[in-house]
Amino acid sequence: MSDSGLAVGLAFLAATGFASGNVLVRIGTQRVAAPAATFFTVLTGALLVLGLAVAFNLHEIRTLQPINFVWFALMGTMAYPLARVLNNTAITMVGTSRATPMASLQPIFALGLGMTLLGERPNLLVGLGAPTVVSGLVLVIMSSNLARSREQAITPRKLGYLLAAVGALTFASRDVIGRHVVSGMAPPLVTAAFALVIGGVILFGAVHRDVLNSLRYLPGRYVIICCLAGIFQGLAISSLFLALSKAPVTVVSPINASSALITLALSHVFLRRMESINLLLVLGTIISVGGVIMVVLGA
Numbered sequence: 001m002s003d004s005g006l007a008v009g010l011a012f013l014a015a016t017g018f019a020s021g022n023v024l025v026r027i028g029t030q031r032v033a034a035p036a037a038t039f040f041t042v043l044t045g046a047l048l049v050l051g052l053a054v055a056f057n058l059h060e061i062r063t064l065q066p067i068n069f070v071w072f073a074l075m076g077t078m079a080y081p082l083a084r085v086l087n088n089t090a091i092t093m094v095g096t097s098r099a100t101p102m103a104s105l106q107p108i109f110a111l112g113l114g115m116t117l118l119g120e121r122p123n124l125l126v127g128l129g130a131p132t133v134v135s136g137l138v139l140v141i142m143s144s145n146l147a148r149s150r151e152q153a154i155t156p157r158k159l160g161y162l163l164a165a166v167g168a169l170t171f172a173s174r175d176v177i178g179r180h181v182v183s184g185m186a187p188p189l190v191t192a193a194f195a196l197v198i199g200g201v202i203l204f205g206a207v208h209r210d211v212l213n214s215l216r217y218l219p220g221r222y223v224i225i226c227c228l229a230g231i232f233q234g235l236a237i238s239s240l241f242l243a244l245s246k247a248p249v250t251v252v253s254p255i256n257a258s259s260a261l262i263t264l265a266l267s268h269v270f271l272r273r274m275e276s277i278n279l280l281l282v283l284g285t286i287i288s289v290g291g292v293i294m295v296v297l298g299a
Contacts (some may be wrong), residue, residue: 007247010239011255015238019100019262021289023270024229025088025297026096034088038211041088042080046077046196053193060187064206069198072191073182076199078174081206085165093160095268095275100260101140101285102164107254108134109172115247117176125298130254132291139261139284170255178241179249188241196237201273220289251298253293 029037053061073172091098107130114120182188201261204211214223243252264285267275 003246003250004011007243007252010243010246010256011252014236014239014243015256015259016262017239018103018163018256019259019266021229021233022087022091022096022100022259023238023261023266024225024232025224026091026267026274028222029088029092029228032090032214033210035085035207035213037226037229038080038085038088039200039207039211040214040223041233042084042196042200042203044119044227044230045237046127046193046200048231048234049189049196049238053187054190057187062192064190066297068181068186069194071177071185072194073198075174075177075181075191077202078170078177079195080199081203083167083170083174083262084164088171090160090164090167091187093163095267096138096271097162097264097275097277097281098143098148099160099164099235100263101288102161103138103168103171103257103260105134105165105168106172106175107250107257109169110135110175110249110253113176114253115171115177120248120250123298126250126254127292127298129291129294129298133246133254133257133288134291134292135290136284136286138249139200139280139287143278143280143284150182175240175244175249175253177245181250182241182245187240188245192234192237192241196234202284225271234284258289261289 011113025037025041028040030167032040087099089101092097111127111130159245178191181191185191242253243256264277264281
């Protein structure tokens with residue numbers, strides 16, 4: 001299998017892991033605050049990926065240079081105390097079936113950043129596929145406003161969409177940095193592991209009170225659900241960095257954005273009592289699929 005084909009498969013695997021994790025986060029954040037839930041997901045993900053990195057890349061870990069840890073810290077800070085907290089907060093506000101599609105903005109941001117900072121030049125299909133994803137997102141947002149045409153300018157729902165979009169921008173920036181790091185500075189598993197560990201330590205310093213209160217006073221099953229989400233997301237981030245080591249970010253990021261479609265299907269099966277799914281939402285995700293298919297063909 002070519003590197004591009006392997007990258008496509010790994011990106012889809014990452015999308016499935018992120019989607020599964022997001023559905024579990026939606027269930028867990030019924031009782032666990034979003035920042036604390038984020039820490040539990042990062043903790044279990046870090047333990048899993050660090051174990052894989054030690055098993056497969058112990059020699060590379062021993063030869064890491066101080067500059068590597070600077071890059072890991074930057075990526076970990078962007079992804080976990082910032083982007084994932086924003087994303088999980090958005091999920092609690094608008095639901096996972098609507099917050100997750102906003103992550104489809106990520107390839108648009110990644111496209112611009114990749115072309116500007118990495119000198120990547122996507123082909124025509126990749127260049128057209130990313131805007132197609134955004135077109136689908138417009139319908140996703142419209143789907144939640146069918147009965148809300150008289151909403152105020154700023155509402156918790158609209159704020160949730162904004163947080164999800166800012167999270168997508170931050171994740172896209174992390175992916176561009178990740179592409180730079182895994183292209184020659186450090187192996188993908190090592191990069192993912194140390195970004196998770198450092199990000200988790202920083203996040204714990206900020207939300208340790210919420211974490212301790214969750215452990216003391218909340219039903220343990222909700223904490224366990226958040227930890228289970230972290231396992232899926234840990235596997236997903238490993239697959240994502242492996243994909244970034246094989247193909248440009250302008251290819252990997254749009255395919256990873258298909259997590260929105262997988263999330264929609266999983267939400268329909270597991271979150272029927274918590275979230276509503278209408279025709280406009282489905283149509284928007286189908287259009288996004290078209291954008292992802294274009295990127296795959298372009299790859």
